Amino acid sequence: MILLLLGITFIVVCMMYLAPGDATVMILPNIASMEQMTELRREFGLDQPLYVQYGRFLARVIRGDLGTSWIDRRPVMSQVLDALFYTIRLAAAALTLSLVFGTIGGIASAVRHHSPVDEAVLTVTLIGISTPIFVTGLLLIYVFSFKLGWFPTSGVGSARHLVLPAVTLASFLVAYMARMTRSCMLEVLGQEYIRTARAKGLREVVVLCRHALKNALILMVTVVGLQVGLLLGGSVITETVFAYPGIGSLVVSAISARDTPLVQGCVLVISTGFILVNLIVDVSYAFIDPRVRLV
């Protein structure tokens, strides 16, 4: 895991190093002299070779210091943590929505396999997957902010600010979740033990909840783990559409300003989160599935 993080940060440092045009061009006005540019470069350490830049970066990270932003001179750590807090709130809301509705839709679809319900769920989810997140977002803004005036278009503050971004992000996830739940449930429902449970004369609800869903859960945990990547990509766009101060919009603006410390900090934090979640998913198998035991 640490190796993976080292790899990711190294790639990012390399990329920022190779990128044409550095932050000094962005910060200093056009009239700045060559000497002033060189001096600023020295201050940022941009005149050093790649391995020195990377070494300094690592040395700082180990001390828990992500440096200060080149653009506004605020410490990166506090900026990233603030943004992370907002993103986690958004992601948690969206994930809850998608888990609830996605699971219900998926189960309904699998139980009534090849029925109109199934066809409807399949079609609606396909439409959900095919709609770009920014289109959903803009549509919701148009209807609920401009026309109806129920929710604010952007920013944060009250719980009402969270509704539209969360629904936008969830709309995409719900579709995936429902399809995954459906295929997991279909696989489980074809198993022998389901037939046994039915043959025992158990009520259908008990068969579904106690026998089928529990086993489908094992398959679904993997899927939820994979969703994290989607969630991340989706939140970058959602945050941009709603001017939501999360880590996704932070990283996009940092990249366009060539604010290397900020980009590195964001990438480090996001990647750590990504890898941690995957790790948690792997470990949680052992708890959910008694056939898997940690050695």
Add this chain to the structure above:
Amino acid sequence: MPGDGVAIRQKVAAIKQKGEDRLRRLARFVRRPRASIAIAILGFIVLAAVTAGWLAPHDPMKANLSLRLEGPSRDYPFGTDWIGRCLLSRVIHGIRLTLIVGLGTVALGGGVGVGLGLLAGFYGRTLEMIIMRMTDLLLAFPYFLLTIVFVAVLGPSLVNAVIAISFWTMPHYIRLARAAVLSVKAREFVEAAKALGRPDFRILIHHVFPNSLTPLIVQSSIFCAQNMLMAASLSFLGLGAQPPSPELGAMLGTGRTYLRAAPQVVAVPAVGIFLGVLGFNFLGDALRDFLDPRLRS
């Protein structure tokens, strides 16, 4: 010799029969509701893309400042944008770009990925280990983030977005192709070809590759849809195609300022992207249902 004539006739009949079977299968596929929707949407899109230069009523880049943010009219069926460009013409050209991006990324990422996957699956051992470890590593990255960084560093442009997206499509194809090869490799016809002394490369191209196509075709359709979405998202963030270009994501990204004043500026390209992605997703879904016998009812 008369016997030969009969044999040849039988062969011809068999080939015809095979052709008819294929046609019948195709007809059965087309008759499925989701497949027919997919074919209708994609046919429409491909037609628009191919005939874009002729179909579009105006030059998609030509501004007309006296006709800013106009609603639909006879000259401009979908209205105009904030500098008076014809939205219909722009969306037609935009669909063409989106289609090229979708197919291009799949061809590029899929081509390289399938090649590597075939090699890994066919030869095994060290080569397989190297390729598969690299693949695992690439798949472990949060790819959206790295695509953004990648594009930002190369400089935001549609070509760079295509390169970046192709690059992150590749590992998925490597895995798929390898898995397909592993299941085909042990079959008798590969053994027979080996026994006949065919060179490895020919076995790979003529025997292994055609027989591992099915899962690749299904995935290609879905990847095409996903990559179109990804490219539009990058352009929307300002990291893909740059503004004067009629790329649909870029049109939305700059046009969203006018959402309140002239919703058609946003709605038209939005519907364009949606239709393109929907078409390929529907096709992938229908193909999977059709080709995967486990899911067949």
